[in-house]
Amino acid sequence: VPAVFPIVVRTVDDVTVVDLHGHLMDDGDIPLVECVTDLIRRGRLKVLLNLKDVTRIDSTGIGMLVAKFLSLRRLGGDLKLLHVSERARHLLAVTKLSRVIETFESEEEALRSFGVRP
Amino acid sequence: MSSSSAEQRRVLIVDDDRALRHALATLLQGKGYAVEQAGDGTEGLLHLRRDGTDVMLLDINLPGMSGLEVLEQAQALPSPPFVVMMTADGTPETVVRAVQGQAFRYIRKPFAPKAIIEIVGDAMSAAPAAALPIEVISARPEWLEVVAPCTLEVAERLHALVMQLETSLPEDVRESVAQACRELLFNAVEWGGKLDPTRKVRISCLRAKRMLLYRIADPGEGFDIERLMHAAICNPDDDPLRHALVREEQGLRPGGLGLAITRSLVDELIYNEAHNEVVFVKYLD
Numbered sequence: 001v002p003a004v005f006p007i008v009v010r011t012v013d014d015v016t017v018v019d020l021h022g023h024l025m026d027d028g029d030i031p032l033v034e035c036v037t038d039l040i041r042r043g044r045l046k047v048l049l050n051l052k053d054v055t056r057i058d059s060t061g062i063g064m065l066v067a068k069f070l071s072l073r074r075l076g077g078d079l080k081l082l083h084v085s086e087r088a089r090h091l092l093a094v095t096k097l098s099r100v101i102e103t104f105e106s107e108e109e110a111l112r113s114f115g116v117r118p
Numbered sequence: 119m120s121s122s123s124a125e126q127r128r129v130l131i132v133d134d135d136r137a138l139r140h141a142l143a144t145l146l147q148g149k150g151y152a153v154e155q156a157g158d159g160t161e162g163l164l165h166l167r168r169d170g171t172d173v174m175l176l177d178i179n180l181p182g183m184s185g186l187e188v189l190e191q192a193q194a195l196p197s198p199p200f201v202v203m204m205t206a207d208g209t210p211e212t213v214v215r216a217v218q219g220q221a222f223r224y225i226r227k228p229f230a231p232k233a234i235i236e237i238v239g240d241a242m243s244a245a246p247a248a249a250l251p252i253e254v255i256s257a258r259p260e261w262l263e264v265v266a267p268c269t270l271e272v273a274e275r276l277h278a279l280v281m282q283l284e285t286s287l288p289e290d291v292r293e294s295v296a297q298a299c300r301e302l303l304f305n306a307v308e309w310g311g312k313l314d315p316t317r318k319v320r321i322s323c324l325r326a327k328r329m330l331l332y333r334i335a336d337p338g339e340g341f342d343i344e345r346l347m348h349a350a351i352c353n354p355d356d357d358p359l360r361h362a363l364v365r366e367e368q369g370l371r372p373g374g375l376g377l378a379i380t381r382s383l384v385d386e387l388i389y390n391e392a393h394n395e396v397v398f399v400k401y402l403d
Contacts, residue, residue: 058301059373059374059376059379060372060373063362063372063373063374064372066359066372066375067362067365067366070359070362070363070366090382091375091379094378094379094381095358095375095378096353096355096358097358097359100359
């Protein structure tokens with residue numbers, strides 16, 4: 001019985017917004033890996049991950065974000081983060097990943113950074 | 119562990135608080151579970167022996183037989199369920215007894231509906247390996263020491279239980295300790311223990327007046343921290359992605375951030391010479 005569907009995918013122009021729910025950890029990241037892999041297969045290379053409803057995140061979750069960030073960048077795409085919690089922001093800062101992965105507080109602002117006009 | 123062949127997974131609620139029982143039953147039925155109820159331990163065990171269940175939500179302060187006694191008897195059954203202990207008491211002594219009784223999780227009342235749904239979901243999706251026994255070496259709240267098989271499932275269970283000892287701490291301290299413990303424990307069972315359930319990891323959690331000290335000893339040979347090119351802790355300042363590229367080249371799964379993150383969360387992080395034992399300290403003032 002899946003209590004919650006962990007991922008909702010929305011499309012705004014050529015950007016795919018992925019709303020995540022629950023844990024982003026070793027036990028919960030497989031749907032996201034599959035989701036981003038599928039987006040890459042379909043040529044949708046601009047991905048905005050919305051972490052608003054992510055309740056827990058650990059090093060494995062961040063590691064998975066980094067792996068997908070690299071995959072997308074290599075293909076000319078990008079992965080950016082929306083609504084990052086204070087704790088996740090801390091994790092990105094101490095690993096210096098905040099220098100390379102962009103984060104946003106507003107979806108509109110994030111979409112604009114991808115070149116989407118409001 | 120029990121496993122239902124029917125599509126609908128089963129939850130047994132054992133609590134003398136009728137209103138809570140009904141509220142929980144309604145909540146969980148709404149999530150698609152088949153829910154049974156019992157008002158005391160005797161009735162709960164009777165139900166368990168007769169029909170079994172996948173997950174039992176068990177109050178500790180039951181009339182007559184206590185929840186901890188029910189837990190002990192439930193674990194002796196041929197096909198015990200995953201047991202989630204519920205209590206309003208929440209003393210460290212009770213948490214330790216729940217660890218001894220091989221509980222799956224421990225939750226303090228009152229709890230948010232979301233929290234219990236998440237725990238029941240965790241139990242329903244847990245692998246049978248999550249039920250492997252944890253040996254308790256020292257059962258004092260100020261010195262809990264356990265030996266556990268090297269599986270991620272047991273590490274997850276142990277971590278969730280141990281963190282219930284620290285609920286009196288400020289939220290930010292508790293979260294830091296929880297995350298540091300999780301990162302190091304998972305490193306220990308995965309890298310040191312090779313996820314081999316026949317190998318054991320030893321965890322000591324010491325609580326002093328002004329500090330917490332955790333020691334984790336794994337059965338591996340240790341490592342040379344200077345040569346961990348696949349770990350972010352060795353990244354040059356100007357290249358935070360180097361470890362990820364190394365991991366890709368070596369065919370390792372994404373990760374490598376645990377040590378870098380842990381170092382930022384605790385006050386002291388000390389390895390022994392071989393690097394198969396680690397101590398971390400969090401000062402409380």
